[in-house]
Amino acid sequence: MQYNFPCNIVPDTTEGGWGYLVSFSDIPFAHTGGKTFKESIILAEDCLVVALSCYVDLGKELPTPSSFQDGQELLTVQPVIAAQLDLYTAMREQKVTQADLAQRLAISEKDVSGLLSLDYCTPIGQVAEALRAVGCDLSTAGAAA
Incomplete structure (x- = not known):
């Protein structure tokens, strides 16, 4: 299986927003963010591995990555x-x-x-x-x- 998961990285527009928010549509509980876009990518890669680790630790079926859409970033595990x-x-x-x-x-x-x-x-x-x-x-x- 290919482990290429699309994620959404958007500016935090809430009052007092300080950077970027990251979410994965295929992994609803996986969220992170960073001050810069680059930092958000790095943290998103870690977040993806931690989230997939949760599936393994719980003995659950791994999520299937959805298709990549314009405006998303595609992350691949090592x-x-x-x-x-x-x-x-x-x-x-x-x-x-x-x-x-x-x-x-x-x-x-x-x-x-x-x-x-x-x-x-x-x-x-x-x-x-x-x-x-x-x-x-x-x-x-x-x-x-």
């Missing part, structure tokens, strides 16, 4: 995070538990939890190995997810 999200999706679709994956990889469930944690700097090689354990690989994970 490749290792996309691979982690593909792993999470493949596990959900195949009903592979963290315990199942731990057994397949001969690692602890805590280590599997780390593989799925978007706030942990997981080496891409470890995610690739986990993807192979669920029948995917980095080049086809998006197609299988």
Whole structure:
């Protein structure tokens, strides 16, 4: 799956408005903002990862990005995070538990939890190995997810 999410960045026009407001139409609870447009983009990228992490932590299906519209900014998650999200999706679709994956990889469930944690700097090689354990690989994970 491609993790390209459009977001809206608009000037804060409320009384005392101080910068820009960011929202994601595909993720209703994801909001942030910054003093400058550039700062808002940077914070929006972090906000997107945190929001997607909430879906993973709650065991929920990931939102499908909507089509990009004029006036929006398109944000894409980093490749290792996309691979982690593909792993999470493949596990959900195949009903592979963290315990199942731990057994397949001969690692602890805590280590599997780390593989799925978007706030942990997981080496891409470890995610690739986990993807192979669920029948995917980095080049086809998006197609299988």
